[in-house]
Amino acid sequence: GPKVLQIPSHQIIDMGQMVTLNCDPVSNHLYFYWYKQILGQQMEFLVNFYNGKVMEKSKLFKDQFSVERPDGSYFTLKIQPTALEDSAVYFCASSLALRGGRPYEQYFGPGTRLTVL
């Protein structure tokens, strides 16, 4: 079936550095999402993105976070600067545009495990 890819699978960085997490969504999808899961805790919504804009974000989406999808390439999550509490697995998801009010299924990537030291 359709696959969402995430690069890298693991990233270890020092606190204060910048990190960019990359997501390669399903090719014809138009809605993109980031979720965060701290080890042993539940997965939580961060942000969604459509037509070049952030449409919704949660309180977890701090000012240090930004997302973009330049020229239809990777959908990225950038954290600058990173903090210890940013250590988590970050999942990207994508879906087709809504049609007639009925949402299409979201497809999730395998996650990027970020460790901030």
Added chain:
Amino acid sequence: GQQVQQSPASLVLQEGENAELQCNFSSTATRLQWFYQRPGGSLVSLLSNPSGTKHTGRLTSTTVTKERRGSLHISSSQITDSGTYLCAMGSNTGYQNFYFGKGTSLTVIP
């Protein structure tokens, strides 16, 4: 905010037994989706079910939207079914962000 409660938190079954996982959510959801999370963390989408009952293989998802609850029934459990099952509620905004429960950890023993 949106809340999703799953029960039980953990479940141990003998191979061949059936499992019933519950999910309750705090507001009207337009969609309920069940995921299996592998020990390494990756997600497998199992069933997406806004209302009513859906089957796939040994899995049956039942969602009663008006009562804000859903369930996942796993019949004839197998050892390979062990893992964490997540219930996710699609938000009632236009963008369908998911709100996840904490999961039910299922262990199937021989």
